[in-house]
Amino acid sequence: xxxxxxxxxxxxxxxxxxxxxxxxxxxxxxxxxxxxxxxxxxxxxxxxxxxxxxxxxxxxxxxxxxxxxxxxxxxxxxxxxxxxxxxxxxxxxxxxxxxxxxxxxxxxxxxxxxxxxxxxxxxxxxxxxxxxxxxxxxxxxxxxxxxxxxxxxxxxxxxxxxxxxxxxxxxxxxxxxxxxxxxxxxxxxxxxxxxxxxxxxxxxxxxxxxxxxxxxxxxxxxxxxxxxxxxxxxxxxxxxxxxxxxxxxxxxxxxxxxxxxxxxxxxxxxxxxxxxxxxxxxxxxxxxxxxxxxxxxxxxxxxxxxxxxxxxxxxxxxxxxxxxxxxxxxxxxxxxxxxxxxxxxxxxxxxxxxxxxxxxxxxxxxxxxxxxxxxxxxxxxxxxxxxxxxxxxxxxxxxxxxxxxxxxxxxxxxxxxxxxxxxxxxxxxxxxxxxxxxxxxxxxxxxxxxxxxxxxxxxxxxxxxxxxxxxxxxxxxxxxxxxxxxxxxxxxxx
RNA sequence: GGCCCUAUCGUCUAACGGCUAGGACAACGCCCUUUCACGGCGUAAAUAAGGGUUCGAUUCCCUUUGGGGCUGCCA
Numbered sequence: 395x396x397x398x399x400x401x402x403x404x405x406x407x408x409x410x411x412x413x414x415x416x417x418x419x420x421x422x423x424x425x426x427x428x429x430x431x432x433x434x435x436x437x438x439x440x441x442x443x444x445x446x447x448x449x450x451x452x453x454x455x456x457x458x459x460x461x462x463x464x465x466x467x468x469x470x471x472x473x474x475x476x477x478x479x480x481x482x483x484x485x486x487x488x489x490x491x492x493x494x495x496x497x498x499x500x501x502x503x504x505x506x507x508x509x510x511x512x513x514x515x516x517x518x519x520x521x522x523x524x525x526x527x528x529x530x531x532x533x534x535x536x537x538x539x540x541x542x543x544x545x546x547x548x549x550x551x552x553x554x555x556x557x558x559x560x561x562x563x564x565x566x567x568x569x570x571x572x573x574x575x576x577x578x579x580x581x582x583x584x585x586x587x588x589x590x591x592x593x594x595x596x597x598x599x600x601x602x603x604x605x606x607x608x609x610x611x612x613x614x615x616x617x618x619x620x621x622x623x624x625x626x627x628x629x630x631x632x633x634x635x636x637x638x639x640x641x642x643x644x645x646x647x648x649x650x651x652x653x654x655x656x657x658x659x660x661x662x663x664x665x666x667x668x669x670x671x672x673x674x675x676x677x678x679x680x681x682x683x684x685x686x687x688x689x690x691x692x693x694x695x696x697x698x699x700x701x702x703x704x705x706x707x708x709x710x711x712x713x714x715x716x717x718x719x720x721x722x723x724x725x726x727x728x729x730x731x732x733x734x735x736x737x738x739x740x741x742x743x744x745x746x747x748x749x750x751x752x753x754x755x756x757x758x759x760x761x762x763x764x765x766x767x768x769x770x771x772x773x774x775x776x777x778x779x780x781x782x783x784x785x786x787x788x789x790x791x792x793x794x795x796x797x798x799x800x801x802x803x804x805x806x807x808x809x810x811x812x813x814x815x816x817x818x819x820x821x822x823x824x825x826x827x828x829x830x831x832x833x834x835x836x837x838x839x840x841x842x843x844x845x846x847x848x849x850x851x852x853x854x855x856x857x858x859x860x861x862x863x864x865x866x867x868x869x870x871x872x873x874x875x876x877x878x879x880x881x882x883x884x885x886x887x888x
Numbered sequence: 889g890g891c892c893c894u895a896u897c898g899u900c901u902a903a904c905g906g907c908u909a910g911g912a913c914a915a916c917g918c919c920c921u922u923u924c925a926c927g928g929c930g931u932a933a934a935u936a937a938g939g940g941u942u943c944g945a946u947u948c949c950c951u952u953u954g955g956g957g958c959u960g961c962c963a
């Protein structure tokens with residue numbers, strides 16, 4: 395059986411995004427699992443920016459990463475913005491350190507300068523592929539004499555730095571997958587730096603993970619095959635190897651890696667589209683993880699961050715990839731919207747409304763709250779709101795035919811509107827509540843047919859084919875506006 | 889191609905080696921209903937295939953098949 399799991403205590407974990415694009419949903423999930431892991435086991439969560447790719451790294455992306463992580467409700471103990479004892483937390487600020495370690499490896503003959511040109515390499519690669527071998531570096535520069543190396547360096551011959559990959563198998567015990575083994579002889583000598591001042595990912599990661607004393611490296615499954623390469627480096631330095639855990643990937647509906655299909659699935663995009671951070675958090679964590687079922691009938695799926703943290707357990711992380719299902723996200727989002735206190739919901743919805751209808755819309759908070767409350771059960775996303783509640787602020791024009799119930803006739807509709815106007819005119823302002831309204835209108839509706847009365851009423855109020863019911867709308871609109879809208883309807887018909 | 893990971897309803901998933909394989913989303917149907925939603929009730933829907941091990945496999949092992957990742961002087 396399995397070896398007993400080591401007790402996890404005060405782990406140090408990290409998320410190490412590279413600022414080469416907007417904060418991606420997949421990165422968000424990795425961040426989330428690391429955050430949960432740190433919180434759950436009383437450890438530290440660290441944010442490190444991996445910007446060794448100078449070409450593609452941009453400060454605006456770094457800002458976005460930080461902003462969206464905060465938006466999702468994540469906080470970190472060390473890293474960019476907050477600092478800490480193991481800085482710098484941005485790789486481009488560690489160049490001296492990488493250079494030092496590169497020198498160390500070269501001095502110890504564990505790494506070497508390679509002067510092969512990309513063209514040569516490509517040709518060799520083709521050759522090997524043609525022979526059916528797995529393409530790898532043949533080690534031409536592995537044993538260059540110090541004189542030759544010095545000469546070439548003096549002449550500014552372009553070079554890279556390669557690690558001498560040991561000819562052996564490397565195994566590790568993945569927290570999620572159990573034992574995983576790779577044959578390193580298949581790799582060849584890996585390039586670990588483009589130059590002394592240009593370290594490459596696999597090298598920089600090891601230096602930093604070690605330097606920051608990380609105990610667990612939890613990352614996407616796409617890094618699984620990088621792990622043995624990094625272990626080689628740990629061993630070259632004689633450092634302790636952290637525990638690794640490789641999360642299953644989030645897949646697009648066609649099962650390809652998420653980023654490939656919808657390249658720009660940024661968290662910011664979901665935010666803009668009206669998803670709540672608590673819903674996105676909830677949804678994403680359920681992609682590849684489910685809590686233990688508590689005695690019997692199903693599990694609770696709508697959870698707060700705190701509840702998730704309480705239930706979280708690494709052992710229950712899934713191995714297989716999970717497809718990102720927007721329908722489920724929409725449902726979870728809707729559920730969180732239903733649960734949210736109205737003041738909070740109003741605050742969060744305001745930007746979406748303001749965006750469409752302008753600032754004045756938020757001036758009357760009490761009105762706004764009633765409007766939002768009346769429609770919270772009908773929306774999936776905050777961004778659905780403007781379209782649905784717009785009529786409260788501004789009744790748009792509609793064809794008079796819309797006022798006519800099913801196969802009723804214009805004449806009846808006119809009669810209905812006149813009747814309603816007279817009934818509602820007699821009702822006092824403070825009687826404009828659901829109960830009173832129903833008390834006077836429903837008997838009439840039962841008599842003449844509900845649709846005959848209620849449909850024209852509702853359309854007159856909303857101007858829409860589909861909307862909330864009249865007894866929800868009228869109390870919000872109030873007497874004056876209600877009657878005004880009924881007059882508009884009546885005038886349309888004449 | 890090579891290496892690695894992976895496999896329960898369409899999707900996310902549950903099931904100490906032991907029940908009619910459970911739940912959720914979506915779909916469909918019915919109810920509620922002035923419309924559209926909400927809500928309530930219900931229906932259909934899965935252990936990839938083949939071998940073992942076992943009294944008994946969704947569960948353990950092997951093979952095949954499918955899917956995915958990696959195979960950069962990206963991260």
